[in-house]
Amino acid sequence: MLPSAMIFDVDGTLSETEELHRQAFNEIFAAEKLPWHWDAADYRRLLDVAGGKERIAHFLAAQPEGADRAVGRIAELHAAKTARYSALIAAGAALRPGVERLIREAKAAGVRLAIATTTSLPNVEALLGASLGREAIALFEVIGAGDVVPAKKPAPDIYQYVLERLALPASACVAFEDSTNGVRAARGAGLATIVTQGMYTEGDDFAGALAVLSDLGEPDAPYRHLAGAGAGDRLVTLDALGRWLEAA
Numbered sequence: 001m002l003p004s005a006m007i008f009d010v011d012g013t014l015s016e017t018e019e020l021h022r023q024a025f026n027e028i029f030a031a032e033k034l035p036w037h038w039d040a041a042d043y044r045r046l047l048d049v050a051g052g053k054e055r056i057a058h059f060l061a062a063q064p065e066g067a068d069r070a071v072g073r074i075a076e077l078h079a080a081k082t083a084r085y086s087a088l089i090a091a092g093a094a095l096r097p098g099v100e101r102l103i104r105e106a107k108a109a110g111v112r113l114a115i116a117t118t119t120s121l122p123n124v125e126a127l128l129g130a131s132l133g134r135e136a137i138a139l140f141e142v143i144g145a146g147d148v149v150p151a152k153k154p155a156p157d158i159y160q161y162v163l164e165r166l167a168l169p170a171s172a173c174v175a176f177e178d179s180t181n182g183v184r185a186a187r188g189a190g191l192a193t194i195v196t197q198g199m200y201t202e203g204d205d206f207a208g209a210l211a212v213l214s215d216l217g218e219p220d221a222p223y224r225h226l227a228g229a230g231a232g233d234r235l236v237t238l239d240a241l242g243r244w245l246e247a248a
């Protein structure tokens with residue numbers, strides 16, 4: 001049984017965009033001659049604080065030096081970081097392994113595609129356009145992005161919004177996620193969920209996922225199977241998804 005539609009999270013699932021957020025923060029710190037550089041381990045801890053401005057404030061509160069120069073300028077620093085991030089996305093963010101392969105396979109087979117994310121629509125469009133080409137937006141029939149629903153993941157609302165617009169039951173669709181909150185949102189909407197663990201979500205709780213994998217896999221670089229369905233396969237394909245859904 002092939003799914004009728006596949007619904008993708010964006011940040012961490014289509015692309016490791018948190019790395020671009022981190023790079024944008026570091027470039028702004030350097031441009032402002034602020035004595036900080038967030039490495040991947042720092043940033044993973046900081047991701048526990050939701051929201052860019054809140055993240056900067058939390059970090060400043062723990063700094064022995066330099067904080068006094070920045071503390072009144074958090075909104076300004078954050079605006080500069082947001083502009084820098086948009087430029088980095090538009091310059092071309094890499095998609096994770098297997099993403100483009102599976103999207104093209106779905107399109108060719110008539111499986112419908114959608115997006116469910118809390119990222120703003122301009123950032124989603126910039127990412128898709130830079131990575132998949134100008135026709136990329138048209139590949140996705142429904143894009144649930146930004147503030148179209150007030151309750152963010154782990155609330156299921158963004159997935160319910162997308163399912164309504166696809167006019168499909170959750171049982172006919174599959175979600176792709178990389179985080180605990182994402183799995184909770186998708187499962188809350190009743191969706192079978194494939195997790196491709198990201199560099200910032202390694203070891204997170206993915207309870208309820210149909211499969212937990214390192215990525216979607218490429219022919220020359222198969223995925224690592226971590227939990228659930230998919231132990232005997234090498235790539236996430238429509239055929240494999242169909243078998244996993246039937247056995248679930």
Ligand SMILES: [Mg+2]
Nearest residue numbers: 009011012178
């Ligand atoms: Mg994500």
